[in-house]
Amino acid sequence: MSDTGSDTAVVPTVIDPATGRQAPAASGNGAGHGSGNITKLALGAVGVVFGDIGTSPLYAFRETFVGPHPLAIDELHVLGVVSLIFWSMTLVVAVQYVGILMRADNKGQGGSLALVALISGAIRKSRYGPLVVLLGVFATSLFYGDSMITPAVSVLSAVEGLTVVEARLAPLVVPIALVLLIALFVIQKSGTAKIGALFAPVMVVYFAVLAILGIYHLVQMPSVLVALNPWYAIQFFMTDKVLGFLALGSVVLAVTGAEALYSDMGHFGRGPLRLSWFGVVMPCLLINYFGQAAMILSLDDSAAAEAMKSPFFNLAPESLRLPLVILATCATFIASQAVISGAFSITHQAMQLGFIPRLSTRHTSEHEVGQIYIPFVNWALMTGVIVLVLVFQNSSNLASAYGIAVTGAMLIDTCLMAVLLIVLWRWKLWLAVPVIVTFFVVDGAYFAANATKVPDGGWFPLLIGGIAFTLLTTWNKGRRLMRDRMTEAALPLNVFAKSAHGSAARVPGTAIFMASSNAGVPSALLHNIKHNKVLHERVVVLTVEVQDVPYVEPAERYSVTDLGQGFYRMALRYGFMEETDIPAALAHSQLCGGPFEMMKTSFFLSRQTLVPSAKPGMAIWREKLFAWMMRNAASAMEFFRLPTNRVVELGSQLEI
Secondary structure (H helix, E strand, O other), X not given: OOOOOOOOOOOOOOOOOOOOOOOOOOOOOOOOOOOOOHHHHHHHHHHHOOHHHHOHHHOHHHHHHHOOOOOOOOHHHHHHHHHHHHHHHHHHHHHHHHHHHHHOOEOOEOOHHHHHHHHHHHHOOOOOHHHHHHHHHHHHHHHHHHHHHHHHHHHHHHHOHHHHHOHHHHHHHHHHHHHHHHHHHHHHHHOOHHHHHHHHHHHHHHHHHHHHHHHHHHHHOHHHHHHHOOHXXXXXXXXXXXXXXXXXXXXXXXXXXXXXXXXXXXXXXXXXXXXXXXXXXXXXXXXXXXXXXHHHHOOOHHHHHHHOOOHHHHOOOHHHHHHHHHHHHHHHHHHHHHHHHHHHHHHHHHHHOOOOOOOOOEEOOOOOOOOEEOHHHHHHHHHHHHHHHHHHOOHHHHHHHOOHHHHHHHHHHHHHHHHHHHHHXXXXXXXXXXXXXXXXXXXXXXXXXXXXXXXXXXXXXXXHHHHHHHHXXXXXXXXXXXXXXXXXXXXXXXXXXHHHHOOOEEEEEEEEEEOOOOOOOOHHHHHHHHHOOEEEEEEEEEEEEEOXXXXXXXXXXXXXXXXXXXXXXXXXXXXXXXXXXXXXXXXXXXXXXXXXXXXXXXXXXXXXXXXXOOOOOOOHHHHHXXXXXXXXXXXXXXXXXXXXXXXXXXXXXXXX
């Protein structure tokens, strides 16, 4: 397999989860997003960004009372839980993510791993630099576990609304959910631009319905609003210390999806996201949660216990429950679509940065280069989702597995935020320490409460995250070892150019030799002159470098060194959100002695067959795993969009 990557900091790809569209670089405040005004962008964000957190009312409030650690359905616990939900949403989402972390952008882009890119330069040479990168990689790994659970729990919770309409439909819930989920994954290969255009209107209607249902019950019992006072949450903890702590594992379900606000900042801008959150999403969600609490408290004990089995759907009059089930199912479909497209984006990002082998990637739009579909990821996620639905059977059981990955990512964000505030932003310690301690306590408590779910299903996202982490780190370290081995025996290119000029016949045309390093002679070039004993009139050694910024300015794209005798060394630089289309880049370059004509240009790739050895580097099992990943990786020809009839591969064996 050819190796053409480079070592760089880990940073996230954030591509529009609804359409997969690649956004232009932005300042993070709403600029750089085309001609759309801030209101239009804010409404678009409602459809794309808030599907996950928007569907939480379907199960979050319910799970605190009927989950693994059920609570008594009385005024103390109902008001305590809704107070916890309000203050969790305020502290975690509104303050931590929207208020603080959204200020940390990488040329307009956000996300957990964007923090790594922002602070890695400042601490890269310290002993904590590798730890920061590993935290970012682990956050990415946890996302894969979360991306399997989110579609399963969201769609199941919506379809379960059918049992509120008609109890006899219970046996059909799992089959209907499976059909919907399989259909969701099947349509991915067609692209989502057309259905993506419907996301915003559907979600705006959905959030409006959340508010209307909540207001209807709040008007009948406005006294429930006293739970805005944090004393009710404190009183809940003082009365039931253990149950209060365990309840956090379900309360946090109300803020799952908070990271999406930060991750999708590059698409919509800081201003539009804040407007949509504070102007639409947060008020509608809180009104609905307080409405659920008001409805439960307005019922007698037996009726409240029955309503608590599905408080969200019981908010609606009986005649409107079926339309509500359909609307909620559409909303969960949209939320699931966002997660799946996000998985494609993160995988593409990891490929660019050398943490995942090249996978077959299809571009589903002729106009939007960022709209991608990765078959392997799609079918792997579908398999995981089907297994989850069949094993756990209902959303309540799945909720036991949900949350550990999300709270783990939140805790990582808090760790990175601590470094950001002190090292990069240089906040005064008297201000930084209280902020950091507050969020460590809050996010740490959520993570600890969810850790109790591990035996009941929380092991699943941790298992998926552990497998992904092993694969990502093995691939990255194996590539680095492979490049080191190749560099050890590499000849300086300028010396080779002088010696080879007179020892081989020159033939017309251009030969481009792909190289993983900007030093030394690539093995394909050595093998070509050894076996064919010819050199082209123009020889270009080309290295692709992925930077830790979203986009690279055109003026900084190329770096060329003329070595004489028709030899050139070229570096092509790309941002982590850009497509590595080499022919397109070469078409705009005349820096190597003239333009490139594809019909007169040949691309030479090095394909190494790895031989595990006892050399210090990685454990033998990891070397074998790395070799297996290399054998199953997609062709560099496809990844770099090289013309299929102009590529030559030359192989060799390499010990690592």
